[in-house]
Amino acid sequence: MKKNQIRKIILGSLILTMSIAACSKSNNGGGPAPTPTVYYDQADQVGRPAINTVFIPASGKDSFNTTIPSSMPGLFTNDMKTSLLTLNPKFTTNLLGLTADQFIGVVSSDVLNASTIGVTSFYNGTQVLTGRTLSDDVIDVELTLVFGGPGGSDNPGLTSDHVNGNDKPFLASFPYEASPW
Amino acid sequence: MKQKKLVLIVLVAIATTIGGFLLASDHIDAPAVKNQTTDITDLYVFNGADTNNLVFIGNTQGLLAPASTAAAAFDSNTLIQFNIDNNGDNVEDLVIQAVYSKGMMNFYGPVKPSLTGLRGVVEGTLTTSVAVTPYGSSPTISTSTNGVKVFAGPRDDPFFFDLNQYHAILAGKAAGFNNPGSDSFAGTNVMSVVAEVPKSLLNSTGKINVWLTTKKREL
Numbered sequence: 301m302k303k304n305q306i307r308k309i310i311l312g313s314l315i316l317t318m319s320i321a322a323c324s325k326s327n328n329g330g331g332p333a334p335t336p337t338v339y340y341d342q343a344d345q346v347g348r349p350a351i352n353t354v355f356i357p358a359s360g361k362d363s364f365n366t367t368i369p370s371s372m373p374g375l376f377t378n379d380m381k382t383s384l385l386t387l388n389p390k391f392t393t394n395l396l397g398l399t400a401d402q403f404i405g406v407v408s409s410d411v412l413n414a415s416t417i418g419v420t421s422f423y424n425g426t427q428v429l430t431g432r433t434l435s436d437d438v439i440d441v442e443l444t445l446v447f448g449g450p451g452g453s454d455n456p457g458l459t460s461d462h463v464n465g466n467d468k469p470f471l472a473s474f475p476y477e478a479s480p481w
Numbered sequence: 482m483k484q485k486k487l488v489l490i491v492l493v494a495i496a497t498t499i500g501g502f503l504l505a506s507d508h509i510d511a512p513a514v515k516n517q518t519t520d521i522t523d524l525y526v527f528n529g530a531d532t533n534n535l536v537f538i539g540n541t542q543g544l545l546a547p548a549s550t551a552a553a554a555f556d557s558n559t560l561i562q563f564n565i566d567n568n569g570d571n572v573e574d575l576v577i578q579a580v581y582s583k584g585m586m587n588f589y590g591p592v593k594p595s596l597t598g599l600r601g602v603v604e605g606t607l608t609t610s611v612a613v614t615p616y617g618s619s620p621t622i623s624t625s626t627n628g629v630k631v632f633a634g635p636r637d638d639p640f641f642f643d644l645n646q647y648h649a650i651l652a653g654k655a656a657g658f659n660n661p662g663s664d665s666f667a668g669t670n671v672m673s674v675v676a677e678v679p680k681s682l683l684n685s686t687g688k689i690n691v692w693l694t695t696k697k698r699e700l
Binding site: 345350352353365366369415456457460461464472476 | 506513520524571601616620636643650657660662663666680687689698
């Protein structure tokens with residue numbers, strides 16, 4: 301009997317302590333209860349235009365999109381080099397003076413290089429990979445680097461799509477892109 | 482003539498080796514994101530009209546016909562993120578994030594992320610919010626107290642490419658491009674996020690590496 305009573309008191313104070321603890325925990329600082337962290341998982345990624353599209357085989361396209369850029373060279377260099385040499389088996393060097401290995405070395409980490417102190421351009425003859433403006437003809441640049449050989453003049457039928465600009469003029473001020481059709 | 486034939490053979494080989502259709506820029510580039518709100522089309526990074534600022538444009542959900550643009554929407558389960566590497570290791574040192582909620586696009590950063598890589602969280606505190614501009618309306622723009630200017634909504638797809646002719650070449654049906662070519666993206670729209678950021682907020686010594694990611698909320 302006495303033992304039971306003691307047990308009850310102990311149990312009661314334990315419940316009381318626990319509920320106080322729970323109370324102070326859920327009411328920390330009087331603010332709302334903390335919400336669980338919401339996580340997001342990567343689905344797609346792009347740095348430079350058309351890298352996944354042109355250089356990654358069909359079987360690797362999803363995994364390329366869910367690979368961090370610093371891991372891309374180790375995982376995709378071989379596939380990308382195969383694609384380049386399939387596109388242009390006679391590839392020696394390109395207009396940038398890059399060999400196949402050097403060129404793939406540049407494009408295999410799919411990030412867009414940008415300057416924060418100078419002119420921004422994908423390629424304008426002077427600036428190389430210092431950004432990408434809306435009007436940059438990135439496809440012609442990439443076609444030239446893949447097909448054009450060391451002087452950029454090989455395979456002339458394949459080095460330009462002859463679409464040299466957008467179908468609507470861009471704006472001079474924010475948000476820069478043209479209004480939707 | 483001989484060379485032309487060789488090019489054709491090579492291109493047919495490509496079509497079979499690389500497989501499937503080659504789709505332009507990053508539009509519907511991979512099976513898992515095709516026709517999803519997470520599908521990125523293009524990334525642009527360039528000097529603003531005020532060259533003290535850098536403009537980041539992330540476009541998603543490409544090839545929207547005008548008739549379907551009004552119904553196109555951002556997704557509250559998709560985190561759109563500009564990743565910025567400052568030291569050349571291709572790991573993000575700063576992120577700029579855009580998350581949609583109830584008609585508003587909420588922007589976070591530029592801020593150092595607590596997590597890098599494939600799994601992410603919304604980082605830091607809200608920089609500024611902007612109402613998503615409805616189709617047919619002039620752009621709604623918001624500017625934060627630290628000078629970050631933002632926009633979200635449908636825009637003309639700024640990408641241009643004669644994709645159809647490229648397909649014809651790869652399929653062995655053409656030897657080269659036409660002159661003039663025909664822009665396969667003419668008359669189509671994208672869902673666009675634009676952030677113009679003072680360069681002083683980028684902790685940059687002159688060169689950055691940028692990539693755009695979309696991340697899907699874990700359910």
